[in-house]
Amino acid sequence: MSEQxxxxxxNKYRExxxxxxxxxxxLDLGDMVDxxxxxxxxxxxxxDTPAVSERENGGGEMAEYERxxxxxxxxxSFLPNNxxxxxxxxxxxxxxxxxxxxxxxxxxxxxFPVMCHGQFAFKVQQSDLRALIVLYHFYxxxxxxxxxxxxxxxxxxxxxxxxxxxxxxxxQIS
Numbered sequence: 001m002s003e004q005x006x007x008x009x010x011n012k013y014r015e016x017x018x019x020x021x022x023x024x025x026x027l028d029l030g031d032m033v034d035x036x037x038x039x040x041x042x043x044x045x046x047x048d049t050p051a052v053s054e055r056e057n058g059g060g061e062m063a064e065y066e067r068x069x070x071x072x073x074x075x076x077s078f079l080p081n082n083x084x085x086x087x088x089x090x091x092x093x094x095x096x097x098x099x100x101x102x103x104x105x106x107x108x109x110x111x112f113p114v115m116c117h118g119q120f121a122f123k124v125q126q127s128d129l130r131a132l133i134v135l136y137h138f139y140x141x142x143x144x145x146x147x148x149x150x151x152x153x154x155x156x157x158x159x160x161x162x163x164x165x166x167x168x169x170x171x172q173i174s
Contacts, residue, residue, distance in 0.1 A: 006077050013073040017137070018062050022129045024173050027166065029076065029137065064119035068134050071115045075141045078105065098145065106151060109142055129172060136165040 012032050020026055078098050098105065116124070123131035142158035 010073040010077050013076045014069050017069045017072070017130075017134060018065060022133065022173065024170065026130075026133050027136065027169060064123060065130060065134065068116045068120045068131075071112055072134055072138050072141070075105075075109065075112070075145070076137065079141060079144055102147075102150075105145060106154070109146065109154065112138060127172075129169065132165055132169055136162060136169060139165065 009032070013029065016029065016032065017026070120131060120134075124135060139158040139162040142154060143162055146155050146158070148155040
């Protein structure tokens, strides 16, 4: 996948998470990928796409979600095509490029909560549905991207948190 195409995918994730109405549809982003995950070695763990507030004046309420969603969009761009199997079971990552950058990816994942401070953290504490959907997708991505043998502690926590958030969000949104 070219860097341009990867940037477009990150923008698609970000726009959907920022702009779509909160609904059960936001729990499944697997339909957004129409090709294989990243294969280029030039792809780095950085997001140089302008934030929404840099592209639009004001920012408003959505600005509170921007930093977390921007960071999450980068992680989501590494996921395999159609993040789940028909029976709902997660695919494991089988991409040689992602495996080569796994230590860097793991570091980025561990630093993700640091990016989620301020108003976003307040939104999570207030059980804001959009903020919790962002956390759900973060934990889901971690469960897919980090191998359970090497990162068992993060992998198991992510899978448990993903399931808890999925169940809670499904009850709240339905």
